Amino acid sequence: MAKSPTTRRDFLKIAALSGASAGMFGGIAGATPTDDGQAAPAPKVPRRTLGATGESIPILLLGCAQRFDIKYDKLLHRAYAEGIDYLDTALAYEKGWSHKTIAPFIKQIGDRKKLWITSKGEGRGGTVAAYMRDLDLCLEQLETDYLDLFFMHALNDVKFLDKPFLEMGAKMKASGKTRYFGFSSHGSQVVALLEKAAKSGGIDVIMFAYNFGEYGNLELNRAIDACVEAGIGLIAMKTQKSVPADQEQVVAFRSRNFTLPQAKLKAVWADERITAAVSHINNTRKLRENVAAAKSPIALSMDEFQQLQRLATVTAPVSCRGCAEICESRVEGEVAIADTLRFLMYHEAYGEPEKARRLYRALPEAARRIDGIDLSRAAAACPRGIDIAARLRRAQELLAT
Ligand code: SF4
Secondary structure, X not given: OOOOOOOHHHHHHHHHHHHHHHHHHHXXXXXXXXXXXXEOOXXXXXXXXXXXXXXXXXXXXXXXXXXOOOOOOHHHHHHHHOOOOEEXXXXXXXXXXXXXXXXXXXXXXOOHHHOEEEEEEOOOOOOHHHXXXXXXXXXXXXXXXXXXXXXXXXXXXXXXXXXXXXXXXXXXXXXXXXXXXXXXXXXXXXXXXXXXXXXXXXXXXXXXEOOHHHOOOHHHHHHHHHHHHOOOEEEEEXXXXXXXXXXXXXXXXXXXXXXXXXXXXXXXXXXXXXXXXXXXXXXXXXXXXXXXHHHOOOOOOHHHHHHHHHHHXXXXXXXXXXXXXXXXXXXXXXXXXXXXXXXXXXXXXXXXXXXXXXXXXXXXXXXXXXXXXXXXXXXXXXXXXXXXHHHHHHHHHHHOO
């Protein structure tokens, strides 16, 4: 979730919202006396049904692209206590350390069935054998016998919904190594992938980039409808449509009830076709803010929706959607445009400068070089109209040293 420095006003909003939601469900202390005078359990994050799987999952999912404390991770345990029993991880997250540091938490909970664990493999080389190896490696690193859901990670080509891969998914499920199968996607082929999955069958769940900036996207909305019709469970990621904080302040978000990150989550949950939103929660302040929004019975007002739409319009030119094949194929050289803009987002929007610098410096030198490279064709093709040269120069200034 985008970093939003907590102002006193935001702090009061989160506190008020926590109180309002607790009051709605059970008093300001999170518990209320029952008829027999016993304290009722504190309210949990609400749940929805995940497509035709029939499984009930929380509407707020913990994004685990991070390392955890193997002795006792406060964030994981607090999230679990709030009802967030769904962890979204991947082989690629922290080079396997997300998995390895979730493994002790699974043991601490003591009953594997109390947790939902989704992981993803990139299937390097794009073969069935590679995905099968990835699934085994997920289980090994997480020290568990099965996943609840295995995703082909970050798909951007409909060929991965051809028969061999759908048969692979069926085989994975039959082996008992995963209960459900699907894919994640946030590139330029999201619509095509959703459309094909709705027709092909064999896909239980899709996690895809979806946020307040997509309301007017007719093709995407039709593809979402087709998936819902086909019984595919839908999970939203990248709900914050993160842009630099100073850009977001161009449209000062005004709300009596919600902070801007909360409003962005509420906007996704307002779409009942979406079962849940995964959120990169990496500190207890964000956890509290996210949970308060999830539990709140207050809906976004029309004015708040309109403010978000204005924000989407204003910030489109700095909001990269990761469709690397569009811009990078139009550049002589190996410059890694999408990755660089993602790392820049970690710095500017997520407040994670160290991570951004580390990832940027790990890119091969040729992928960072922009001097003498003509980026004009790439910029002309960019669907977001991003000034790619200016943004890459900004990345160099912020991340190279
Ligand atoms: S710069 Fe534009 S074309 Fe390139 S990945 Fe970002 S949004 Fe896509």
